[in-house]
Amino acid sequence: MFRWFAQTLAVTGLSIRSLPQRAGPSLVAVVGITGVVVTFVAVLSIAEGFNAAMANAGSADTAIVMRGGSNAELNSALELDSTRIIEDAPGVRRGDSGPMASAELFVIVNVPKKSTGTDANVPLRGIQAAAFDVRQEVQLVEGRRFAAGTNEIIVGRSASNQFAGLELGQTQRWGENAWTVVGIFEADGTISESEIWCDAAVLQPAYRRGSTFQSVMARLDSPETFQAFKDALTTDPRLDVQVERETDYYSSQSSMVRGIITGIGTVIAVLMGIGAVFGAVNTMYNAVATRTREIATLRALGFGGSSVVVSVLVESAFLAALGGVIGGALAYAAFHGYQTATMNFQTFSQVAFAFTVTPMLLVQGAMYALAMGLVGGLFPAVRAARLPIVTALREL
Amino acid sequence: MSDAPESLVQVRNLHKVFRRGSERIDVLQGVNLDLAQGEYLSLMGPSGSGKTTLLNLIGGLDTPSDGSVTVSGDRIDKMSGGKLSRWRSRHIGFVFQLYNLLPVLTAERNVDLPLLLSPLSRAQRKKHVATALAMVGLSDRAKHYPRQLSGGQEQRVGIARAIVTDPTLLLCDEPTGDLDRRSGDEILELLQALNKEHGKAIIMVTHDARAAERASRTLYLDKGMLVNEGVDA
Ligand SMILES: Nc1ncnc2c1ncn2[C@@H]1O[C@H](COP(=O)(O)OP(=O)(O)OP(=O)(O)O)[C@@H](O)[C@H]1O
Ligand SMILES: [Mg+2]
Numbered sequence A: 001m002f003r004w005f006a007q008t009l010a011v012t013g014l015s016i017r018s019l020p021q022r023a024g025p026s027l028v029a030v031v032g033i034t035g036v037v038v039t040f041v042a043v044l045s046i047a048e049g050f051n052a053a054m055a056n057a058g059s060a061d062t063a064i065v066m067r068g069g070s071n072a073e074l075n076s077a078l079e080l081d082s083t084r085i086i087e088d089a090p091g092v093r094r095g096d097s098g099p100m101a102s103a104e105l106f107v108i109v110n111v112p113k114k115s116t117g118t119d120a121n122v123p124l125r126g127i128q129a130a131a132f133d134v135r136q137e138v139q140l141v142e143g144r145r146f147a148a149g150t151n152e153i154i155v156g157r158s159a160s161n162q163f164a165g166l167e168l169g170q171t172q173r174w175g176e177n178a179w180t181v182v183g184i185f186e187a188d189g190t191i192s193e194s195e196i197w198c199d200a201a202v203l204q205p206a207y208r209r210g211s212t213f214q215s216v217m218a219r220l221d222s223p224e225t226f227q228a229f230k231d232a233l234t235t236d237p238r239l240d241v242q243v244e245r246e247t248d249y250y251s252s253q254s255s256m257v258r259g260i261i262t263g264i265g266t267v268i269a270v271l272m273g274i275g276a277v278f279g280a281v282n283t284m285y286n287a288v289a290t291r292t293r294e295i296a297t298l299r300a301l302g303f304g305g306s307s308v309v310v311s312v313l314v315e316s317a318f319l320a321a322l323g324g325v326i327g328g329a330l331a332y333a334a335f336h337g338y339q340t341a342t343m344n345f346q347t348f349s350q351v352a353f354a355f356t357v358t359p360m361l362l363v364q365g366a367m368y369a370l371a372m373g374l375v376g377g378l379f380p381a382v383r384a385a386r387l388p389i390v391t392a393l394r395e396l
Numbered sequence B: 001m002s003d004a005p006e007s008l009v010q011v012r013n014l015h016k017v018f019r020r021g022s023e024r025i026d027v028l029q030g031v032n033l034d035l036a037q038g039e040y041l042s043l044m045g046p047s048g049s050g051k052t053t054l055l056n057l058i059g060g061l062d063t064p065s066d067g068s069v070t071v072s073g074d075r076i077d078k079m080s081g082g083k084l085s086r087w088r089s090r091h092i093g094f095v096f097q098l099y100n101l102l103p104v105l106t107a108e109r110n111v112d113l114p115l116l117l118s119p120l121s122r123a124q125r126k127k128h129v130a131t132a133l134a135m136v137g138l139s140d141r142a143k144h145y146p147r148q149l150s151g152g153q154e155q156r157v158g159i160a161r162a163i164v165t166d167p168t169l170l171l172c173d174e175p176t177g178d179l180d181r182r183s184g185d186e187i188l189e190l191l192q193a194l195n196k197e198h199g200k201a202i203i204m205v206t207h208d209a210r211a212a213e214r215a216s217r218t219l220y221l222d223k224g225m226l227v228n229e230g231v232d233a
Helices: A002-017 A019-055 A078-086 A157-162 A201-207 A223-234 A245-290 A292-301 A304-337 A360-386 A390-394 B051-058 B080-093 B109-119 B122-135 B150-165 B183-199
Strands: A062-067 A102-110 A121-129 A139-143 A151-156 A171-174 A178-188 A194-197 A215-219 A240-244 A339-342 A349-354 B007-021 B023-036 B040-044 B068-070 B092-094 B167-173 B201-205 B217-222 B226-228
Touching: A002 A019, A002 A292, A002 A304, A002 B109, A019 A304, A019 A349, A019 A360, A019 A390, A062 A139, A062 A223, A062 A245, A078 A102, A102 A201, A102 B183, A121 A201, A139 A194, A151 A157, A157 A178, A157 B226, A194 A304, A215 A390, A215 B109, A223 A240, A223 A292, A240 A245, A245 A292, A245 A360, A292 A304, A292 A390, A292 B051, A292 B080, A304 A360, A304 B217, A390 B051, A390 B226, B007 B051, B007 B201, B023 B051, B023 B201, B023 B226, B040 B051, B040 B183, B051 B068, B051 B167, B051 B201, B080 B092, B080 B109, B092 B226, B109 B122, B109 B150, B150 B183
Parallel strands: A121 A194, A121 A349, A151 A178, B040 B201, B040 B217, B092 B167, B167 B201
Antiparallel strands: A062 A215, A062 A240, A102 A121, A102 A215, A139 A178, A151 A194, A171 A178, A339 A349, B007 B023, B007 B068, B217 B226
16 A cells, blocks of 8 residues: 555656646646636625625614515515604614614615716615614714705715715715715625615605605614514514514525526536636646656556556646636736625615635635546546557557 | 476467457467576567567566466466556566656666565665666766666666566567667677676567577567577577
């Protein structure tokens, strides 16, 4: 066993040492696999980034209340009376100015993207003053909060970066109203940063919503009081509502987009991977062909077929790993932190996020590369081991 | 034909058939051969007569279509796969016409290769390699790569690699075929010395009658059969 290992190590060492003589074809395989890994990591980093933006969204001690069965804010409607009952429910944290609960509604407005100039959907959310107590992560970084009862808006940092005309002091016309940006806010990179906020009391008449809202965001005494809060509301005969933790709500909201991106990414990576595997197969057949006499000589000296198999597989895996590492590094350098926005199909609005190349993704990319290398090396390796020694020795 | 106990190689009624598509080539048609311990046999014959084929069968690189090959008591026609590989590494030293050195290894690393298949320690291997290189007169070229050596020197490294494991039998397929006369003669001297001074049994295929003369016996292969033209030394 030990001798087999030493023997295999020697044969493998030989194949690696003679790699420079096969630099050209080897490079082809490396480049092919690099391309796949770059794509694989880049596409999945979109899903990761989106995921991070959504997972970041919400805190465990915040609840979102919507009409029963509505599943998304967009489909929900709550009457003023209902929002009052919700605000006074047990478990809602109370501050100096009353319960920390904000009845909210939102509409979708069209804003041109800075990058392409085409219109995109951005949520314009009407909030109550308590919203700043509910979402404590929100910090104004420029300007000030909107004044109650005015057409002033504040804009999330990502939205301001992504879309045109949303900088401090600029004015936008949506519907029959002109809205002026008086502040820019950050919210720890959460989904709020993709939104535009205004006074709910102004938004309701502007979009003829009467006195209805779509949701109530409530900050609870603690994450543990959620169940009591939920039970109180769902058993109240005057209400027909669904109550979710904000964290759960956003993660369920993102699941579809995440699924689509991951799905597309996987399909692309697999298709490209098949191409790269053929490239690797070709390269390794080539390598085996070039080394035919060398392999036959080793076999004539008594080296075993299994050592030859391993050496070809290792060489292939080595080239693939090289492609994997280069691909991962390129993807990281080119895409990590790249800001973009995508449609969240469940809310039909834009979510801004950054491509996020996580260490896990890099590991996955490297594993994928390795798998491509091993698959690509398999048939050439078997051919190398099956090489009839006498005919191979005849070849010059 | 006697099955003399001292005979190292016994080939009996050996047949080898190659098929190329529907074509059937009967290369060896009942070859019988005995090689004594310490004997130096040269094998001649026209191109395509099957000399290499016979050598490969005796060296366990190929398996016969029919008949038997016994080398130092082992029926190698009955062996296959890994067992045959291991047998080769212990019993046979091959010397190739085109040397077949590995270009990425120095002379000493080339010579060391077959020892990787032996249970020797690193230090023991080093000693064996040094001895083998000294025997072929290339101690001062140990660190050279094949491309830094002349053809004759390359072949001497090839011979060192073949003898480093102290094999039972040395099989040389046209060892001087690619060398000029002077280098060729040096190689032939070397083989002769290995045979005379170290008692190595050798079978050498050659086209060169002058080379064949160095052997203790010459056999001719013709139309798939061995013919003894009686040039026994
Ligand atoms: N693997 C093979 N498949 C098919 N035919 C083969 C194979 N090996 C050898 N032959 C054929 O067998 C015959 C004998 O070949 P071999 O190499 O043994 O001859 P040789 O006497 O060594 O010739 P040379 O002097 O040219 O080296 C040739 O006709 C050759 O074409
Ligand atoms: Mg031949």
